[in-house]
Amino acid sequence: MIRVHAGSARDRALIVEAIGAAGRVVNGVGPFASDDTRVECVVLGSRHPTSAEEFELVRELERNMPWVPIIVVTDAVSAVALWLTKTGVSEVVRYEDIRAELQARIKAVRRTAALHSLADEVQRSTLTPVLRAALSHGLRAAADQPVPSVQELAAVVRRAPASLSQAFWRRAGGHVTLREFLGALVVLRAHQLRTSGRDWETVCRDLGFARRTLHEKSKRWPGETLGQLARTSRQELLAQFASDHVHPLLDGPESDRPPPAA
Template identity: 40%
Template sequence: MIHIVAGTAGDAERIRRAVGGDVQIGNGTNELPVDDGRVDCMIVGYRRGLLPNRVRLLEEMGRKLPLIPVILVTDRDTNVAGLLSGVRVSAIVWFDEVQAKLQSHVEKACHATALSQLADVFRQSTLPPSLRAALTHSIHTARSNPVRNLGELAHAVRCSPATLSQQFRRHATGATTLSRFLGGLVLLRAQQLRLAGSSWENVAGQLGFARATLNRKCRKWPGCTLRELEIVGPDILLASFVSQYVQPLLNGAGLRADTNPPRSDQPVSPYRRPS
């Protein structure tokens, strides 16, 4: 689903027509898609005169929803780049080019997210076909409703849980397990939902866990409480996930996870413990 925030109802409708499909239009009280796990991309549309006052919204989106691409639609202006210095957006589209270019930018932005890049790495790897399918599926669902456990994943890809677990452990050379990998994806999504404004109770309920269970997962990795997780930078958490759960698996297949922003040499937080 595409979440649209615009300065006027007319501009929101213009953007909606350009992208088509499943679209949600926000408003002054619903600019961030709180408690909605189906958002694939956000589009922010503001005219030149309004844009300077909406830079903070763009900063907030980048900080709180790092797994979702953000596209800015605005008037053609050479000063836009300077105004957005330090702000993370996936693309800028001028209002006079919305109909011709916005849809292609949405498709590219969704494909270019860090988790989408990881899915591509797995898909193109030399890992066993069943494991490739399972990992790719788990990555794709992690941006909305992560797979809760190994049994659920095995059912989704029609493969034995034991087979997937053994293949993962063998290629990760025993460094980690598929269950821990899935737990890490759950926490990436949990942090995103919390930073978007949901309470931990609502986050846990949306993901299908009790809050106490989610807290136990968090203590195993990255080694902190849920409240402490709120002060860990999302990019740092993603980097730690790549280092702890992805890189050992890809090293076993002779590959590296060259994704952006994850940096596998970056520690997650002062609370990090081995899992």
């Protein structure tokens, strides 16, 4: 679902027309509702001069819907840099370009924005340089082709798989393994491909996994069959991934439990 905010009915109509078949659109006027858990992107129309209320709206969206990418549509060249430097918006598109560009920008941010944001969070964290490099690489790769194994990720950062797995395990406080982290990223990408319209056979072929293997990964995390996974909203899945696999790394204590094999 795409939520649209704009200062006038005319601008809302321009944006909705440009979005076209990119997704179901809801009018953003009014308070946040329970249905907003299924919003995958917000498009905000902002005419020059940009108001303080519009900046506050973006900040409110970031507080209430932190995993949702925000695209601003504006009419002034000077406003582009202003939005990109002063807020966490993902993209800025000019009104004169929305017919040609808005659909493509929406598709791009819906696929990559959340994982890239998590990668940036990892890069800013107190993790060791090796873990920062490995995990941010894994998160960014999962927006297209997830890293399939601990061995391949370890090769990227030139570390032994067992050493990298143990460092991850200790930092996560024994709550999650590196193998589980990578498996969850495969599930996230599979879910994105499936909900974009592909059938499971095509998803498996694109990712290089047998359907049974993908089913087993989904049963491990988030504990759903592929059919159930397809009915889960992307925002719910991303929030659960962050809670289960990222927050233990950023906040968890060191663990004295013995690490598993790589």
